[in-house]
Amino acid sequence: MAEKKVDVLIIGSGHTGGLAAKILTEKGISCTMLDAGPMLDFDKYRELKPVHELPYRGFDAPGRLPHVFQSSEFNANQWVDEKVVPYYHPPEQPYNWVRVRSVGGRSPFWGRQSFRHSDYEFKSKDHDGFGENWPISAKDLAEYYPRVEELFRVTGHKDGLPQYPDGNFIEDNSPWSGAMQRFVDAGKKLGVPVTKPRSALGKDGLAASLNLMLPDAVATGKLTTIPNAIVRQITADKNTGLADGVVFVDRHSHREMVMKARVVIVAAGTLETTRLLMSSEICNSSGALGHYLTDQIYGAGIICSVPEARDGKAPRGLMGGGALIPRFRNLETKTNGFLRGYAVNVSCSNGPFDARALPFYGKELEQKLESYNGSGFSTNIMGETLGHYENHVTLNKQVVDAWGMPTLNINTKYTTNETNMSKDYIDTMAAMAEAAGFDILVKNYEFNPPGYSIHEQGTARMSDDAKKGVVNKWNQSHDMKNLFITDASVFVSAGWQNPTITMCALAMRASEYLAEEMRKGNI
Amino acid sequence: MEAMARFHTPNIPVSLPDTVAVTDASYFTPVRYATLLRLCEIFMPAGDDYPSATKAGASQFLDFYIGASPDEQQTMYNNGLDRVNADCMKQFNIPFAKADAKQVDAVIRPHLKGWMNDHPPREAHVRFINLVHRDIRTATINSPAWATAAEAVGERTPGVGLYWHPIDPGIQTWVNHGVAQATHTPKQKHS
Numbered sequence: 001m002a003e004k005k006v007d008v009l010i011i012g013s014g015h016t017g018g019l020a021a022k023i024l025t026e027k028g029i030s031c032t033m034l035d036a037g038p039m040l041d042f043d044k045y046r047e048l049k050p051v052h053e054l055p056y057r058g059f060d061a062p063g064r065l066p067h068v069f070q071s072s073e074f075n076a077n078q079w080v081d082e083k084v085v086p087y088y089h090p091p092e093q094p095y096n097w098v099r100v101r102s103v104g105g106r107s108p109f110w111g112r113q114s115f116r117h118s119d120y121e122f123k124s125k126d127h128d129g130f131g132e133n134w135p136i137s138a139k140d141l142a143e144y145y146p147r148v149e150e151l152f153r154v155t156g157h158k159d160g161l162p163q164y165p166d167g168n169f170i171e172d173n174s175p176w177s178g179a180m181q182r183f184v185d186a187g188k189k190l191g192v193p194v195t196k197p198r199s200a201l202g203k204d205g206l207a208a209s210l211n212l213m214l215p216d217a218v219a220t221g222k223l224t225t226i227p228n229a230i231v232r233q234i235t236a237d238k239n240t241g242l243a244d245g246v247v248f249v250d251r252h253s254h255r256e257m258v259m260k261a262r263v264v265i266v267a268a269g270t271l272e273t274t275r276l277l278m279s280s281e282i283c284n285s286s287g288a289l290g291h292y293l294t295d296q297i298y299g300a301g302i303i304c305s306v307p308e309a310r311d312g313k314a315p316r317g318l319m320g321g322g323a324l325i326p327r328f329r330n331l332e333t334k335t336n337g338f339l340r341g342y343a344v345n346v347s348c349s350n351g352p353f354d355a356r357a358l359p360f361y362g363k364e365l366e367q368k369l370e371s372y373n374g375s376g377f378s379t380n381i382m383g384e385t386l387g388h389y390e391n392h393v394t395l396n397k398q399v400v401d402a403w404g405m406p407t408l409n410i411n412t413k414y415t416t417n418e419t420n421m422s423k424d425y426i427d428t429m430a431a432m433a434e435a436a437g438f439d440i441l442v443k444n445y446e447f448n449p450p451g452y453s454i455h456e457q458g459t460a461r462m463s464d465d466a467k468k469g470v471v472n473k474w475n476q477s478h479d480m481k482n483l484f485i486t487d488a489s490v491f492v493s494a495g496w497q498n499p500t501i502t503m504c505a506l507a508m509r510a511s512e513y514l515a516e517e518m519r520k521g522n523i
Numbered sequence: 524m525e526a527m528a529r530f531h532t533p534n535i536p537v538s539l540p541d542t543v544a545v546t547d548a549s550y551f552t553p554v555r556y557a558t559l560l561r562l563c564e565i566f567m568p569a570g571d572d573y574p575s576a577t578k579a580g581a582s583q584f585l586d587f588y589i590g591a592s593p594d595e596q597q598t599m600y601n602n603g604l605d606r607v608n609a610d611c612m613k614q615f616n617i618p619f620a621k622a623d624a625k626q627v628d629a630v631i632r633p634h635l636k637g638w639m640n641d642h643p644p645r646e647a648h649v650r651f652i653n654l655v656h657r658d659i660r661t662a663t664i665n666s667p668a669w670a671t672a673a674e675a676v677g678e679r680t681p682g683v684g685l686y687w688h689p690i691d692p693g694i695q696t697w698v699n700h701g702v703a704q705a706t707h708t709p710k711q712k713h714s
Contacts, residue, residue, distance in 0.1 A: 038691035045690050050670060051682030053539060057584060057665040058682065059658075062592040069641050074684040102690055303639055356657060359635035361566045378639075442637045446645075 006032040006224075008514075009246060009261035011231050011276070014105025015500055016486035016507035017267030018209025018217070019148075023511035025222040029518065032261070034229035034248060036268075037101030040108065040210065049074075067096040069452060078102075078109065085401040087408045095410040096451035097271060103227050105269060106454065107208035112200040113324075113345075114154040115497035116145050116165040116505075120331065124493050128330065128339050131292075131387060134492045135464040135473035138165065144505040152207055152501070156198030163341075164195065164326035172196045178318040179306045179348050179377060179436070186435035187325070192428065194346065197324045200500075228252060230403050234264055234280040236480070243282070243483045249403045263482045263514065263523060267507070270489040271393060274459040275408050277470075278395040283460070283477050289470050290394060292458040293412050294387035294494040297342075299448035300422045301380045302429050303357045304438035306348075309375035319350045319374060327384075327496045329424065337420035342383035343496040344429065349376035357441045377438055379429045381447065383421045384496045385414060387458045391450075412450045422447050455499050457491035475510035482523050484510050541667040546583040550590030555604040557620035559585065559655075562607070565627050566659045572676045576659050579666035585658055603651030607631075 008024055010017045013035040021031050051058040051073070060073040068079050080099035089095040100106045120127060122134040146168035157173065158166040174196075176184055184194040200207040217223040228251035235258075237244040245260035266273045274290055277283045284290075309319050327341035335341075353372035360368050391412035399407045426445050433440050463469025466478035471490050477483040486507035488499045495502075517523040548556050560582045567576035576582070589600045607630060611619040615626045622630070634652040636644045643650050643657075663669060665682055673681045 040690065045688045046685055047688070048683055049686040050680045051665045051684060052667045052670040054665075054686070056588065057662055059588060059661065062588060062596075066593075072684075074686050077687045077689045299641055301639055303637070354639070355660060356653070357637045357639065359637050361631065361635065361656060362568055366570065442639050444639045444642045446642050448641060 005245075005260040005262060006030065007261070007518075008032070008263045008265060009034070009259065010265045010267060011234075011246065012036075012105060012267035012269060012272070012487070013103050013209060013214070013225065014267060014269060014487070015107045015110075015209050015213070016503050017105070017265070018107065018213035019504050019507045020265050020267060020484075020486055020511045021217040021223050022213040023508055024515055025217040025220040027512075027515045028220075028222065029515060030222045030224075031217065032224040032226065032259075034226050034231060034246070034259075035101075035103045035105070036230045036251065036272075037103060037227060038251070039103045039227045045077075067094075067451070068098050069096065069448065070098060070454075085407070086399060087410055088396060088399065089410045089412075093411060093413045094449040095412060096449050097408075097410065097456075098451060098454045099269070099272070103225065104208050104210040104214075108206060108210060110207070110454075110500055111498060112202070112207050113498040114149065114152060114156070114167075114198050114200045114501045115326075116141075116167055117495050117497055117502045118163050118165050120163050120327070121493055121495035121497070124340070130339050132461075132463065132468065132492055135462055135469075140473070141502070141505045141509065144508045145501065148501055148504045148508060151212055152200035152504075153202060154198055154200050154501070157196035159193065159195045159326075161193060161195070161326060163328070163331055164193075167198070169198065170201065174321075175317075176323075177320045177348055178315070179309070179438075180321050180323055180346070182436035183323070183346065183348075183377075183432060183438075186432040189435065190428065190432060192325060192328050192432065194323050194325050197322050197345075229257075230405070231268070231276060232256070232279065232403065232405055234266070234276060234282060234483070236280075236282060241480065243477075243480045251403070254403065263484070263518070264480075265484045265486055265511075265514075267486045269487055270456040270459060271408060271410070273485060273487055273489045274393060275395070275405070277460065278393075279406055283470050283479050283483065285479050286463075286467050286469055288461060288463075288468060290459050291389050291392045292387035292461055292492075293391040293393060293410070293450075293456065294385050294458045294491075295450060295455045296453045296494055296496060297381060297383040297385055297414065297418050297422065297447040298453045299380070300426060300444055300446060301378055301442075302426060302433060302440055302444070303354065303442040304377040304433050304440050305353070305372050305375045306377055306438055307375070310371050312374065314350075314374055319348055322347050329421075335424065337424065338417045339386065340384040340417075340421075341496060342381050342421055342425050344425065345380045345382065347376075347378050347380075349378070350374050351376070377433070379433075381422065381425050382453070382496050382498070383418065383425065383447075384494050385450070386417055387461075387493055388415075391458075393459060410451075414447075414450060418447065455488070455494065457488040457494050457499060460485055460489035461492045462490045463492070474513045475506055476513075484514060486510055539667050541580065545580065546587050548583050548586040550586045551601075551604070554608060554618070554620075555601060556582065556586060557618070558604045558608050561620045561622070561627065562631075562655060563659050563663075565624070565631070566656050567663050573672045574663070574666075574668045576663040579663040579668040581659050581662035581666065584662045584666070588662075599647070599651055600655070603648060603655060606648050606651070 007030040010033040065071040125133045149168040156169040187194040229248045231248045233247040243264040323346040325344035329335045329341035394409045397406045460470040563576035569575035608619045
């Protein structure tokens with residue numbers, strides 16, 4: 001068969017790969033998209049089942065997916081099995097690398113919280129001296145955020161807070177429940193803003209590349225999608241030094257295939273992108289590739305009971321709803337003990353109370369549960385972690401995955417910055433809950449290991465300086481001008497925000513820049 | 524061939540093995556198993572309409588499940604069951620399996636703590652008591668016997684969730700490479 005050179009090759013079909021495909025094909029540019037996993041068939045692979053019919057009564061197979069705390073026996077098959085694609089971390093530095101391999105990537109499974117970054121993130125070094133600024137500001141994304149929000153159908157309320165930029169929302173004007181209003185009022189006294197959540201509604205119950213982006217690209221007739229294509233290497237033209245294609249392996253047969261391309265977009269997901277660049281021995285003239293890995297701490301929280309809601313006595317409107325507390329520390333004043341800040345997810349539940357929060361057993365526990373059901377109030381942290389140079393990944397050529405690709409060593413750990421942040425968070429939430437009249441049953445200062453949030457960022461960060469970063473402000477490789485990276489590996493700092501909306505705004509901007517450069521003949 | 528392609532599976536009702544068979548406990552020593560059985564009795568007695576942990580086969584299930592689990596989980600269970608029995612012997616000079624409700628309460632209650640998802644208490648024995656409590660509750664509430672009881676009193680089938688089947692597993696991957704090893708970190712070990 002004659003060798004064909006495709007115009008733009010996109011590696012990965014998650015949110016940013018999907019968005020690149022949509023933007024480029026709508027501008028008339030042919031794209032070929034490779035994904036390492038199979039095509040999802042929601043009718044074939046999912047069904048409603050009662051837990052008692054599962055082999056392990058909901059516990060899942062013993063020892064399976066030890067790093068995926070989100071796994072249950074219901075969803076275990078959607079995650080990547082680390083026996084097939086292993087990675088290593090030092091025993092004293094756990095890392096939860098949570099991955100999905102199927103067309104659409106992790107996009108069918110994300111939490112949908114939809115936030116913009118502000119210049120507190122983009123210009124963080126100017127603000128507190130740590131790390132580096134991004135080479136862009138919020139102004140550079142002002143044109144793109146509203147379009148991304150429209151695509152995702154983001155619902156939210158405009159709050160006018162500089163650290164929590166408003167957006168193009170489907171307005172949420174719903175009233176607070178009574179308990180939530182008490183928490184809002186308690187926050188006001190302590191200078192803590194409690195706001196409405198912001199979330200992607202998507203379409204038909206899904207906010208994935210599969211339904212929001214790829215169908216538009218398919219409709220242009222210019223997208224070729226190839227599942228089960230595991231890219232082993234990005235190849236370079238020896239004469240020009242530019243990327244000229246990939247070598248990939250068929251997931252089923254392990255047949256190796258060579259493909260040529262004029263432009264390569266890497267959107268494999270932060271650490272998979274970096275693993276591929278390292279395996280290909282490209283894009284690292286800066287020495288920054290693999291470094292500055294960061295994410296957010298999750299898992300610390302409080303569990304409360306609203307006394308007036310116990311014993312089924314909650315008046316209508318007392319309970320229910322959620323809230324989001326955007327970062328409020330280290331904005332205009334400085335907090336001792338940590339840099340940056342945290343956001344908080346707040347939940348007020350009408351449903352069953354979590355038995356683990358109640359230190360009773362037997363009939364006494366059942367009586368307590370009957371009383372406490374419908375009275376639950378809880379919080380969970382999303383705290384920015386610091387991207388130290390030492391938080392890094394390296395390639396392990398001695399251990400390969402099931403397709404012969406070198407694996408990753410992940411070396412990262414949290415510091416007192418995160419510990420102190422968590423303490424401030426719990427103490428502040430407890431003070432608010434007490435002021436609101438709630439009974440605090442559990443205060444948990446402990447947070448989950450790095451990686452748990454599934455918000456891994458950095459390791460191929462952007463910078464105007466080719467000696468400090470892997471890509472420039474257009475997500476374009478400093479070393480290969482026809483290679484772009486659109487996922488969160490380009491992030492310079494984590495922020496407290498769920499990164500998806502910013503990833504997509506950057507991917508949209510990069511794709512439009514690429515299309516224009518191709519039109520001009522510069523790429 | 525075409526006729527075969529058109530063939531549809533006839534409706535043949537199937538049953539769960541638990542409706543006709545039991546699992547013989549074989550992992551824990553007799554003393555440890557007796558301790559676990561007593562924990563099942565006291566942590567989750569029968570309700571008005573629902574079966575006890577014992578009736579739901581929670582102890583047999585956990586014997587199987589822990590027996591198939593990684594070393595760290597097995598060690599936690601073995602040490603924890605030993606400690607429960609030793610505490611009872613020390614306080615009352617009687618095995619935990621034969622302790623009355625008051626004696627059981629004196630051994631167990633000081634170690635019960637409220638905790639939240641993914642973060643059981645850190646002290647080893649407190650951690651065990653709270654995790655075995657959770658496991659017994661889960662093995663009971665998610666049992667076929669519990670579902671049968673719910674249906675008998677007109678409740679909806681409990682614990683219905685969206686189950687993902689294996690998604691097009693790679694043929695060569697599983698045949699030739701499924702045993703590739705990763706470094707495991709136990710689920711409850713944290714930063």
